[in-house]
Amino acid sequence: MLSSVLSRSDCADCRFCCSFRRKSLWETPLFDEETVEKLRSLYPDAHFKPRGDAFTIDIDDQYRTDDSEEEALCPFNKNGCILGADLKPFDCSIWPLRVMRYNGGLAICLTPTCPVISGKPLSVMQELADGEVGDKIAAYAELHPFIIKDYKEGFPVLRVI
Numbered sequence: 001m002l003s004s005v006l007s008r009s010d011c012a013d014c015r016f017c018c019s020f021r022r023k024s025l026w027e028t029p030l031f032d033e034e035t036v037e038k039l040r041s042l043y044p045d046a047h048f049k050p051r052g053d054a055f056t057i058d059i060d061d062q063y064r065t066d067d068s069e070e071e072a073l074c075p076f077n078k079n080g081c082i083l084g085a086d087l088k089p090f091d092c093s094i095w096p097l098r099v100m101r102y103n104g105g106l107a108i109c110l111t112p113t114c115p116v117i118s119g120k121p122l123s124v125m126q127e128l129a130d131g132e133v134g135d136k137i138a139a140y141a142e143l144h145p146f147i148i149k150d151y152k153e154g155f156p157v158l159r160v161i
């Protein structure tokens, strides 16, 4: 969904948003139940656990040390995401944009850690959030509130929805 600002080659050598330190596990991808059932039959080695009204990957047993900086990779990243558009979580398709609880309402916010997006002017992402992309994100969040996350200090608020 963000192909106008993130190309395949941008992401080819970077898997930052597909691997997780323990303190980043709140960001693991979210799947609805129907998708999880399909993934369980296609990828029996992948593990899932409930999170709210949805499911996420269970990678707790992937950590090998007590180092808080250790990263564990999403099981669907094999030199890039192996999930097709029908199985890839919406959350992943909009990253680094996020829908967050903000000031008693909801807002589209920007995760500040994508190395490519953080090198662009904020106005680029502002334009996306204000336009059709932001409209689609707001509509999806209304129907699938499980993607809504708590606000994190320091995340730029692009659009209140």
Ligand code: SF4
Pocket (backbone or CB within 6 Å): 006, 010, 011, 012, 014, 015, 016, 017, 018, 095, 096, 113, 114, 115, 116, 117
């Ligand atoms: S962090 Fe940004 S550049 Fe890296 S893979 Fe994710 S979206 Fe692509």
Ligand code: SF4
Pocket (backbone or CB within 6 Å): 017, 018, 019, 029, 074, 075, 076, 077, 078, 080, 081, 082, 083, 088, 089, 092
């Ligand atoms: S589902 Fe795909 S895009 Fe999402 S975290 Fe896993 S590998 Fe990355």
